Amino acid sequence: MSDLLISNARPYGGDAVDLLVRDGVVTEIGRGLDAPDGVEVLDAGGHVLLPGFVDLHTHLREPGGEESEDVATGSAAAALGGYTAVFAMPNTDPVADTAVVVEHVRRRGEEVGLVDVHPVGAVTVGLEGVKMAELGTMARSRAQVRMFSDDGRCVHDPLVMRRALEYASALEVVIAQHAEDHRLTAGAQAHEGVVASRLGLAGWPATAEETIVARDCALAREAGAALHVCHVSSARTIDVLRAAKAAGVRVSAEVTPHHLLLTDAALTSYDPVHKVNPPLRTGADTRAMREALAEGVIDVVATDHAPHAAQYKDTEWAAARPGMLGLQTALSVVVHTMLEPGLLDWRGVARVLSERPAEIAGLPDQGRPIAEGEPANFALVDPDGAWTVRGAKLASRAANTPYEGMRLPATVVATVLRGRITTTQGEVRS
Amino acid sequence: MKHLLSVSDLDAAAATGVLDTADRLKQALLGREVRKLPTLRGRTVITMFYEDSTRTRVSFEIAGKWMSADTVNVSAKGSSVSKGESLRDTSLTLSAMGADCVIVRHPASGAAHRLAGWVDRDHATTGTHTSVVNAGDGTHEHPTQALLDAATLRDRLGGIAGRRIGIVGDVLHSRVARSNVLLLATLGADVVLVAPPTLLPTGVEEWPCRVAAELDAELPALDAVMMLRVQAERMHGSFFPSAREYAIGYGLSADRAALLPDHAVVLHPGPMVRGMEIAPSVADSPSAAILAQVSNGVHVRMAVLYHLLAGAPE
Numbered sequence: 126m127s128d129l130l131i132s133n134a135r136p137y138g139g140d141a142v143d144l145l146v147r148d149g150v151v152t153e154i155g156r157g158l159d160a161p162d163g164v165e166v167l168d169a170g171g172h173v174l175l176p177g178f179v180d181l182h183t184h185l186r187e188p189g190g191e192e193s194e195d196v197a198t199g200s201a202a203a204a205l206g207g208y209t210a211v212f213a214m215p216n217t218d219p220v221a222d223t224a225v226v227v228e229h230v231r232r233r234g235e236e237v238g239l240v241d242v243h244p245v246g247a248v249t250v251g252l253e254g255v256k257m258a259e260l261g262t263m264a265r266s267r268a269q270v271r272m273f274s275d276d277g278r279c280v281h282d283p284l285v286m287r288r289a290l291e292y293a294s295a296l297e298v299v300i301a302q303h304a305e306d307h308r309l310t311a312g313a314q315a316h317e318g319v320v321a322s323r324l325g326l327a328g329w330p331a332t333a334e335e336t337i338v339a340r341d342c343a344l345a346r347e348a349g350a351a352l353h354v355c356h357v358s359s360a361r362t363i364d365v366l367r368a369a370k371a372a373g374v375r376v377s378a379e380v381t382p383h384h385l386l387l388t389d390a391a392l393t394s395y396d397p398v399h400k401v402n403p404p405l406r407t408g409a410d411t412r413a414m415r416e417a418l419a420e421g422v423i424d425v426v427a428t429d430h431a432p433h434a435a436q437y438k439d440t441e442w443a444a445a446r447p448g449m450l451g452l453q454t455a456l457s458v459v460v461h462t463m464l465e466p467g468l469l470d471w472r473g474v475a476r477v478l479s480e481r482p483a484e485i486a487g488l489p490d491q492g493r494p495i496a497e498g499e500p501a502n503f504a505l506v507d508p509d510g511a512w513t514v515r516g517a518k519l520a521s522r523a524a525n526t527p528y529e530g531m532r533l534p535a536t537v538v539a540t541v542l543r544g545r546i547t548t549t550q551g552e553v554r555s
Numbered sequence: 556m557k558h559l560l561s562v563s564d565l566d567a568a569a570a571t572g573v574l575d576t577a578d579r580l581k582q583a584l585l586g587r588e589v590r591k592l593p594t595l596r597g598r599t600v601i602t603m604f605y606e607d608s609t610r611t612r613v614s615f616e617i618a619g620k621w622m623s624a625d626t627v628n629v630s631a632k633g634s635s636v637s638k639g640e641s642l643r644d645t646s647l648t649l650s651a652m653g654a655d656c657v658i659v660r661h662p663a664s665g666a667a668h669r670l671a672g673w674v675d676r677d678h679a680t681t682g683t684h685t686s687v688v689n690a691g692d693g694t695h696e697h698p699t700q701a702l703l704d705a706a707t708l709r710d711r712l713g714g715i716a717g718r719r720i721g722i723v724g725d726v727l728h729s730r731v732a733r734s735n736v737l738l739l740a741t742l743g744a745d746v747v748l749v750a751p752p753t754l755l756p757t758g759v760e761e762w763p764c765r766v767a768a769e770l771d772a773e774l775p776a777l778d779a780v781m782m783l784r785v786q787a788e789r790m791h792g793s794f795f796p797s798a799r800e801y802a803i804g805y806g807l808s809a810d811r812a813a814l815l816p817d818h819a820v821v822l823h824p825g826p827m828v829r830g831m832e833i834a835p836s837v838a839d840s841p842s843a844a845i846l847a848q849v850s851n852g853v854h855v856r857m858a859v860l861y862h863l864l865a866g867a868p869e
C-alpha cells in the first residue's frame with residue numbers, strides 16, 4: 126500500500142484539486158495540500174483525473190500463446206492504457222476451465238503487479254460447449270472468478286446455456302456470451318454486406334448475433350440470472366437489448382472501441398489486421414453503437430484486446446486469426462467517437478470505461494468514485510495530447526493494431542493502482 | 556500495368572488495349588508453321604496453383620511458351636506448401652529465384668492482392684520486380700476469364716457496348732461472375748443476373764447490373780448467355796432442393812435455348828456439368844462458343860503477359 130500526493134488534477138474534468146493518498150486510499154481532497162515527509166508528489170498538470178479503467182474483455186494469451194502476448198506485456202499495455210483491472214479471457218492453452226489454470230493466471234497477474242488481473246473462467250470444459258466446467262470451484266478458488274465465458278465460441282446449445290445461467294445465478298457470477306450462431310456463420314470472413322460481396326468474402330450476417338442475444342435474454346429472464354453480452358456489433362442487436370432491459374432482464378452489454386470507430390470499408394486492402402470477430406460492420410452500425418452507448422443500452426466499452434503474432438496475421442485473409450490490439454488505444458477511441466461529438470462527458474467516460482464494468486463484474490475496489498475514503502485507482506488523461514499510433518511502439522508483444530498511422534486524441538499520462546504509480550509519461554514503472 | 560489482380564485494375568481503354576493485343580497476337584500466329592514469338596525470351600513465368608485446374612493452368616503455360624518465356628509450374632501438392640510454408644514465404648522464394656511473373660490461383664479471396672503486396676514490399680531484398688496475375692482467388696475474381704469471355708463476345712457479336720448479356724447460376728460463389736459483371740459493365744454492356752435468391756450475394760443490388768428471377772422472360776432479349784458452373788458441394792448446402800429442380804429452373808435446355816435470338820451466343824467457363832446447367836445439344840450447337848473461349852484464352856493470356864512484362868505496345 127502506498128502513499129502519494131496528486132497535485133493539480135481535475136476529477137472528471139472539473140475544478141483542479143489535490144488528492145492525498147495514504148495506504149492506497151484517498152484520505153483528503155482539497156486545494157493547496159502539502160506532501161507529508163517522504164510522500165511522492167505526482168504533478169497532474171491540470172489534466173483530467175478518472176477512476177482507473179476496467180476491461181471486461183482482454184486476451185492476455187498466457188498460458189500457451191506467449192508468442193503473441195503474456196501477462197507481463199499485456200499488463201504493461203493495460204496500465205499504459207489507463208487500466209487498473211482487466212478480465213483475462215479463458216481461451217488459452219490449456220483452457221482456463223479449472224481452478225488450477227485460473228489460479229495460475231491470477232498469480233501471474235499479482236507477480237507482475239501492474240494491473241489487477243481477474244481470470245474469466247470457461248463456461249464449458251475445453252470451450253467445447255458440451256459439459257459445464259466447475260464454475261463453483263473456480264468461483265470459490267483463490268482466483269475468485271466472477272465472470273465466465275466461452276469467448277471466441279458461443280455457448281450454442283440452448284440447454285447448456287440455460288443450465289449455465291441457472292447454475293451461475295446461485296453463485297452470483299455473470300455469464301458473458303460470445304453471441305454468434307455458428308450455423309449462420311459457417312466459413313464467414315467478413316460482415317455480410319456490399320463490401321464482402323464485392324470482395325468475395327463469405328458473409329457473417331448480423332442475424333447470427335441478434336438471434337443468440339434474443340434467445341439468451343429469454344433464458345436469463347427465466348433463470349433470473351445475470352447475462353453479459355460480449356462485443357455487440359450490429360444495430361439490430363441493440364433493439365433486442367433495449368426491449369430486454371425494459372422487461373427487467375438482468376442483461377448488460379459491451380461494445381469494443383473498433384466497433385465504435387471502424388467499418389468494413391477498411392477491408393478492401395485484404396490486410397487481415399482488420400479481421401476480427403464479430404466483424405467490422407457498416408457506418409450505420411457504428412453510429413448505432415455510439416448512440417446506444419450514450420443512452421446506456423450498451424453499458425460499457427470493452428477492448429477485446431486480441432494480440433496475434435505476425436505469423437498469424439501476415440497471411441492471406443482466410444488463414445489469418447481474428448482479433449486486434451485495443452488496450453492502449455481504447456481511451457483515445459472513446460474520446461474521439463463519444464466525447465468529442467458530445468455523446469458523453471468525462472463523467473460518462475468514467476461510467477463506460479470504469480464504473481459500470483466494475484459493477485457488472487462485482488469488483489468492490491474498482492470503478493469507485495473519486496472521493497475521500499475510496500481506493501486510489503486512477504487514470505490521468507491529457508485531453509489535448511493527440512498522438513500517432515505505431516504498433517511497433519505499443520507494449521504488447523504483437524503489433525496488430527488497426528489504427529496504425531492514425532492520429533488519435535487524448536493521452537493517458539499516468540496510471541495509479543492503489544496509490545502506486547504504474548505508468549507515467551508512457552513508461553511503465555516497475 | 557504492374558499486376559493484374561482484379562478487372563477493376565482496368566478501365567475501358569486498358570481492357571480494350573489487352574483485347575486488341577490478343578487479336579494481333581492471334582493474327583500473328585495464324586500463318587506460322589512454328590507457333591512461337593520471341594517476345595518474352597529470357598523471362599521467367601511461374602504458375603502457382605493451390606487449387607486443381609486443368610484449363611487455366613495449361614492455358615497460361617501455353618501462353619508463356621508461345622511467347623518464348625521460361626515457364627515453370629508449381630502446384631501446392633508436392634511443394635514446400637505441403638510442409639506448412641506460408642504463402643508469403645513461398646511467394647518471396649519464387650521472387651528471389653527471379654520470377655518475372657507469378658500466376659497464382661488460391662482458394663482464399665484476396666490471395667493475389669496479398670502476394671502482390673509482399674513481392675512489392677520486399678523487391679529490394681529479392682532483387683526482382685515480380686508481376687502477379689490473379690488466376691482465380693477464392694470467390695473473388697478471375698480477371699483473365701472475364702477478358703477471354705469479352706474477347707469471345709467481341710468476335711461473335713462485333714462489339715460489347717450496348718449488348719445485353721445474361722449470367723445465370725451460382726453468382727454467390729463465382730469469381731467468374733464477379734469479374735464478368737465488372738468488366739462487361741466497364742465495356743458498356745447491359746448485364747442481367749439470373750439465379751435463385753440463395754445463390755445471389757447480399758449487396759448484389761450495388762453491382763453494376765440488373766437481377767432477374769425468371770430466365771425465360773430474359774432469354775428473348777439477350778445477345779449472349781453465360782451459364783455458370785454449379786459445384787457439386789452446393790447440392791448439399793440447402794441452396795436449392797435438388798439438381799433436378801435447379802435444371803428445371805435455371806438449366807439451359809434445348810427448349811429454353813430456342814427462346815434466344817438467332818444471333819445469340821452461349822458461353823460457359825467450364826468445366827460443364829452437362830444435363831444440369833446446360834443440355835449437351837446446346838453445348839455442342841453452333842451458337843455455343845465454349846471452345847472458342849478456350850482458344851481465345853491462350854491469346855488473351857499472351858496479351859496479359861505481354862502488357863505486364865514487355866509494356867503495353869504503342
